Amino acid sequence: MSLFTQPLGHTAAQAQLAQLLAQGKFPHAVLLHGPQGVGKATLARWLAARLICGPAGEAGRNPLTPNKASPLWAQLQAGSCPDFHVLTVPEKKKSIGVEEVRSLLETLLRSSEHARVVVVDALDDITPDAANTLLKTLEEPRPGIYFLLVCHHLSAVLPTIKSRCRLLKLGVLTDAETSAVLAAQGADLADTALAKGRPGVWLGLTAAQKAALQGLRQGVLPSATTPALLRLLQQHLATLPPSYAVAQTYAALSKLQDQQDRLNLPASLVHEQALGLTEPFLRPHAD
Numbered sequence: 001m002s003l004f005t006q007p008l009g010h011t012a013a014q015a016q017l018a019q020l021l022a023q024g025k026f027p028h029a030v031l032l033h034g035p036q037g038v039g040k041a042t043l044a045r046w047l048a049a050r051l052i053c054g055p056a057g058e059a060g061r062n063p064l065t066p067n068k069a070s071p072l073w074a075q076l077q078a079g080s081c082p083d084f085h086v087l088t089v090p091e092k093k094k095s096i097g098v099e100e101v102r103s104l105l106e107t108l109l110r111s112s113e114h115a116r117v118v119v120v121d122a123l124d125d126i127t128p129d130a131a132n133t134l135l136k137t138l139e140e141p142r143p144g145i146y147f148l149l150v151c152h153h154l155s156a157v158l159p160t161i162k163s164r165c166r167l168l169k170l171g172v173l174t175d176a177e178t179s180a181v182l183a184a185q186g187a188d189l190a191d192t193a194l195a196k197g198r199p200g201v202w203l204g205l206t207a208a209q210k211a212a213l214q215g216l217r218q219g220v221l222p223s224a225t226t227p228a229l230l231r232l233l234q235q236h237l238a239t240l241p242p243s244y245a246v247a248q249t250y251a252a253l254s255k256l257q258d259q260q261d262r263l264n265l266p267a268s269l270v271h272e273q274a275l276g277l278t279e280p281f282l283r284p285h286a287d
Contacts (some may be wrong), residue, residue, distance in 0.1 A: 037201030172197025
C-alpha cells in the first residue's frame with residue numbers, strides 16, 4: 001500500500017492547512033499533535049507530497065491533494081525522491097539520536113529546485129540532545145525547507161521547539177472514519193469499537209495483543225508474559241474517562257518502562273508491578 005494516502009477525518013485541520021497554502025503563508029514548521037494512531041503521520045506524508053509535487057489543480061479537488069502527474073510523485077511512490085526525508089527511530093535503536101539529526105541536516109545542505117520536506121515521526125522518540133540540535137535549524141529556517149513534526153504527547157516537547165512551530169491538534173476519529181481506515185487496510189470492521197478512534201494503534205497490534213486489550217476492556221488482566229505489556233496497559237488507560245488517578249498511573253507505567261530500559265530489569269518483575277498498578281482500573285465498560 002502506498003505510504004502517501006489521503007487522510008481520513010481531521011476536516012478542520014485539513015481546512016486550516018489548505019488555507020495557509022492558498023494564502024502563501026505556510027509555515028516552515030508544523031507540529032501535528034494528538035493521540036497516537038489517529039493519522040498524524042498519514043496527514044504529514046500527504047501534506048509533504050502536496051508541498052513537493054504542487055497542487056492537483058483539478059476543479060473540486062481537495063486543496064491538499066498533490067499533483068500526481070508530477071514526476072516527483074512517481075519518485076515518492078518509489079521511495080527515491082531526494083526532496084523527501086523521514087526522521088524516525090533507526091532499526092535496533094530506541095530513540096532518534098544526535099547522529100541521525102546531524103546526518104539529516106547535512107543532507108539538507110545541498111540545493112534543490114523543489115520544496116524539501118522533513119517528517120519527524122515522532123518527537124516523542126527524540127533524545128534531548130537531538131531535540132536541541134534540531135531546534136537550531138528550526139530557529140534559522142532556510143527557504144524551501146519544511147518540517148512536519150508528529151507528536152503524541154505535546155507536554156513532552158521542548159517549549160522552544162513548540163514556539164518555532166505552528167501547532168495543529170488532531171483528535172480521535174469518529175466511528176465511521178475509523179471503520180473506513182480499517183476497511184482500507186482489510187481489517188475486520190467489528191474492531192471499530194475496540195480501536196476507540198485510533199485505528200493506527202489497533203492495526204499495529206498482534207492477534208495476542210488485541211486479545212489482551214479486549215480482555216482488559218472486559219475487566220480481565222492479561223498474562224505477565226504478553227509482549228509489549230506496558231504499552232497495552234497504557235492503551236487501556238487511554239480509553240478510560242480522564243482523571244488524575246488515570247494520568248498518574250499512565251505516567252507511572254512510562255517510568256517503569258524507562259527503568260526497565262536503563263537498568264535492564266527482568267521483564268517479569270516490571271510486568272508484575274505494571275499489572276498491580278493497572279488492576280484498580282479494571283472495570284468492564286460498554287463499547
